[in-house]
Amino acid sequence: xxxxxxxxxxVLSGPSGAGKGTVMTKLLKTEPLELSISxxxxxxxxxxxxxxxxxxxxxxxxxxxIENNELFEYAMFSGNYYGTPRQYVIDRINAGKDVMLxxxxxxxxxxxxxxxxAVLIFLMPKTLxxxxxxxxxxxxxxxxxxxxxxxxxxxEVEYISAYDYIVINDSVEDTVEKLKAIIxxxxxxxxxxxxxxxxxxxxx
Amino acid sequence: xxxxxxxxxxVLSGPSGAGKGTVMTKLLKTEPLELSISxxxxxxxxxxxxxxxxxxxxxxxxxxxIENNELFEYAMFSGNYYGTPRQYVIDRINAGKDVMLxxxxxxxxxxxxxxxxAVLIFLMPKTLxxxxxxxxxxxxxxxxxxxxxxxxxxxEVEYISAYDYIVINDSVEDTVEKLKAIIxxxxxxxxxxxxxxxxxxxxx
Numbered sequence: 001x002x003x004x005x006x007x008x009x010x011v012l013s014g015p016s017g018a019g020k021g022t023v024m025t026k027l028l029k030t031e032p033l034e035l036s037i038s039x040x041x042x043x044x045x046x047x048x049x050x051x052x053x054x055x056x057x058x059x060x061x062x063x064x065x066i067e068n069n070e071l072f073e074y075a076m077f078s079g080n081y082y083g084t085p086r087q088y089v090i091d092r093i094n095a096g097k098d099v100m101l102x103x104x105x106x107x108x109x110x111x112x113x114x115x116x117x118a119v120l121i122f123l124m125p126k127t128l129x130x131x132x133x134x135x136x137x138x139x140x141x142x143x144x145x146x147x148x149x150x151x152x153x154x155x156e157v158e159y160i161s162a163y164d165y166i167v168i169n170d171s172v173e174d175t176v177e178k179l180k181a182i183i184x185x186x187x188x189x190x191x192x193x194x195x196x197x198x199x200x201x202x203x204x
Numbered sequence: 205x206x207x208x209x210x211x212x213x214x215v216l217s218g219p220s221g222a223g224k225g226t227v228m229t230k231l232l233k234t235e236p237l238e239l240s241i242s243x244x245x246x247x248x249x250x251x252x253x254x255x256x257x258x259x260x261x262x263x264x265x266x267x268x269x270i271e272n273n274e275l276f277e278y279a280m281f282s283g284n285y286y287g288t289p290r291q292y293v294i295d296r297i298n299a300g301k302d303v304m305l306x307x308x309x310x311x312x313x314x315x316x317x318x319x320x321x322a323v324l325i326f327l328m329p330k331t332l333x334x335x336x337x338x339x340x341x342x343x344x345x346x347x348x349x350x351x352x353x354x355x356x357x358x359x360e361v362e363y364i365s366a367y368d369y370i371v372i373n374d375s376v377e378d379t380v381e382k383l384k385a386i387i388x389x390x391x392x393x394x395x396x397x398x399x400x401x402x403x404x405x406x407x408x
Contacts, residue, residue: 122394128407160401165392168400178392184385188369190326196372197364203332 005195007098008186009089009115011108012179014123015153017135019169020102023123026176027100031183036089036101039065042080055085072114073107084111098183105156112162119186121179122163126170128153209399211302212390213293213319215312216383218327219357221339223373224306227327230380231304235387240293240305243269246284259289276318277311288315302387309360316366323390325383326367330374332357 010033014020028035039055041062050056057065062081065071074083084101092099101111111118125131131153135146160166165182169175186192214237218224232239243259245266254260261269266285269275278287288305296303305315315322329335335357339350364370369386373379390396 124404128404157401157404161394161398163394165389166394166397166400167392178388181385181388182392184382185369185389188371188382188386190365190367190370193370194365196370197361200328200332200361 005096007093007096008183008192009093009111009118010098010100010183010186011111011118011120012100012102012123013105013108013120013156013163014169015125015131015156016149017131017138017153018123018125019134019172019175020123022172023169023175023179024100024102026172027179030176031098031180033098033100033183034092036084036092036099038082038103039071039074039085040080040082042082055088057081072101073103073110075104075107083107086114105159109159109162117191119165119182120163121165121167121182122160123167123169123175124157124160126168209300211297211300212387212396213297213315213322214302214304214387214390215315215322215324216304216306216327217309217312217324217360217367218373219329219335219360220353221335221342221357222327222329223338223376223379224327226376227373227379227383228304228306230376231383234380235302235384237302237304237387238296240288240296240303242286242307243275243278243289244284244286246286259292261285276305277307277314279308279311287311290318309363313363313366321395323369323386324367325369325371325386326364327371327373327379328361328364330372 012020012024024035027033037051037055039057039062041057041059044050044056048054048056059081062083065083065085066074070086071083072086072089074081084103084107089099089101103111108120112120125134128150132146132150135141135149141149167175167178216224216228228239231237241255241259243261243266245261245263248254248260252258252260263285266287269287269289270278274290275287276290276293278285288307288311293303293305307315312324316324329338332354336350336354339345339353345353371379371382
């Protein structure tokens with residue numbers, strides 16, 4: 001609802017191969033939603049732009065951010081740190097923007113701990129079998145990597161109950177509609193509309 | 205999600221003149237949602253059909269239902285009892301149907317007490333001023349009745365924070381879309397998808 005001053009914080013997680021990227025690209029085309037930009041210590045690639053794809057940090061800078069509690073969440077993958085800058089997200093939310101973090105399960109749980117009102121959405125395929133088929137279908141991972149991703153997916157599912165919503169990615173269109181419905185209904189939550197109640201009461 | 209065995213219970217309330225009837229008629233045309241049928245002691249009118257518009261009961265029958273705890277909620281208006289038969293609603297939900305109750309605030313709070321997972325939606329106009337304009341516009345109430353309805357609306361708003369969602373009825377189309385979004389997102393709630401989680405875990 002337009003009466004809200006601050007935006008909402010959404011978190012999207014799901015196993016590799018669940019289709020998060022495709023779904024987010026579609027969703028961002030129609031929803032006034034901002035995808036958060038992560039900080040990382042990995043080397044910029046030619047196509048990378050500072051502050052667009054990532055905030056690039058040295059290891060020392062990143063570790064100082066960790067120490068100063070400047071990250072909502074962080075994790076290390078393949079020897080590089082990745083994390084969500086707290087102030088950046090808070091600034092966007094205070095500016096009335098709804099922000100989406102696309103992060104893995106451990107990070108999502110860290111966010112929920114520090115921002116209990118964050119809305120956690122887990123995107124998943126109907127079955128592990130289907131996930132395997134998708135990973136094999138995209139042909140970018142070795143059989144060993146696929147096995148690793150599948151066992152990781154099985155681990156992640158253990159944490160699903162900490163999520164607010166579970167969306168089965170059967171078709172991209174349906175999934176995008178479901179995510180829109182979640183965003184729309186979260187805006188209609190009574191807890192996010194105290195100002196409307198107060199405004200109405202003010203008239204009495 | 206189709207994997208759910210039981211349906212969900214929704215409750216729609218809102219001041220007289222908020223547009224509940226119009227919105228529900230539209231919503232029921234596209235959503236596989238059942239509007240619950242109330243029991244009442246009021247006399248059937250020529251257009252009434254037993255078990256369609258209402259379940260018609262004698263005062264003795266109704267008071268026996270109250271005593272036997274057979275009603276989710278009940279209230280008296282203009283000397284007649286109105287209430288929601290518990291077993292009827294439970295049967296429909298167990299049959300996998302999503303059920304909507306269109307009841308006033310006191311009844312909604314009674315339902316929430318006995319069924320905490322019920323989803324309470326409050327439909328309201330943007331302002332009391334607008335509500336007055338709507339009530340005057342439909343021209344079915346006397347000025348005294350309008351004042352009575354407005355002061356009642358002011359009372360009802362006190363209970364809004366017990367509701368899960370607040371929907372401002374700015375336009376019928378937008379409101380119907382918001383209600384659809386609420387229904388869709390409630391089905392995606394993790395708590396309503398334990399079977400999906402268990403199914404996925406069963407594969408591991």
